[in-house]
Amino acid sequence: xxxxxxxxxxxxxxxxxxxxxxxxxxxxxxxxxxxxxxxxxxxxxxxxxxxxxxxxxxxxxxxxxxxxxxxxxxxxxxxxxxxxxxxxxxxxxxxxxxxxxxxxxxxxxxxxxxxxxxx
Amino acid sequence: xxxxxxxxxxxxxxxxxxxxxxxxxxxxxxxxxxxxxxxxxxxxxxxxxxxxxxxxxxxxxxxxxxxxxxxxxxxxxxxxxxxxxxxxxxxxxxxxxxxxxxxxxx
Numbered sequence: 001x002x003x004x005x006x007x008x009x010x011x012x013x014x015x016x017x018x019x020x021x022x023x024x025x026x027x028x029x030x031x032x033x034x035x036x037x038x039x040x041x042x043x044x045x046x047x048x049x050x051x052x053x054x055x056x057x058x059x060x061x062x063x064x065x066x067x068x069x070x071x072x073x074x075x076x077x078x079x080x081x082x083x084x085x086x087x088x089x090x091x092x093x094x095x096x097x098x099x100x101x102x103x104x105x106x107x108x109x110x111x112x113x114x115x116x117x118x119x
Numbered sequence: 120x121x122x123x124x125x126x127x128x129x130x131x132x133x134x135x136x137x138x139x140x141x142x143x144x145x146x147x148x149x150x151x152x153x154x155x156x157x158x159x160x161x162x163x164x165x166x167x168x169x170x171x172x173x174x175x176x177x178x179x180x181x182x183x184x185x186x187x188x189x190x191x192x193x194x195x196x197x198x199x200x201x202x203x204x205x206x207x208x209x210x211x212x213x214x215x216x217x218x219x220x221x222x223x224x225x
Contacts, residue, residue, distance in 0.1 A: 044216055044218045045162065045205060045207075045216040045219075047212075047213050047214040047216070049213075050212075050214075059213075060212075060213040061213065062213075096161075099167075103164070104168060104209045105152040105164045105168075105173070105207070105209065106152075106154075106162070106207070107173070109163075110161065111160075111161060
């Protein structure tokens, strides 16, 4: 059973960089896309980007200039950095696995990490 | 690709049958999934690739559609089906979600 867990600061100041880490347990990171998805309070879901080990990383064009997704497969972790944050970046941030070779859906999710952007 | 869910909320009674529509701005070639989200929890996949039932999901949930028009149907509604339902396309990046339909069980 794959499990994901987000970790990182819950409060970030405006103009600074938001950093989160997702730790994967219970399965291999190979053969799947690993993603970040966010949800502002009371609103819908927004796809941030994903990567495939040994493949490319793809970002949402709406965030591309500010986002970096990286991975440390030896630790079974991947990270999100979002620079120059504003209040509009306040959201619950989820890491998730896309079962690319099977259902194509996001079949495993972390519990979510609320990040508030405020001074 | 934009996904439109309308209505944004609906109300039904225990035992009812409800259908939640989702329309894509272009053909998603069958790469359409449905999720259920309850307050404070991450979304959970119900249906993948239009009509395949995720393991462990009750058979009262079903999906249908093709091209740009899709539906999620829930039969014999239960109180625990009270949630927000999202459609999502994984045909092309950026992957997108509908804005959600909140289902209230009376």
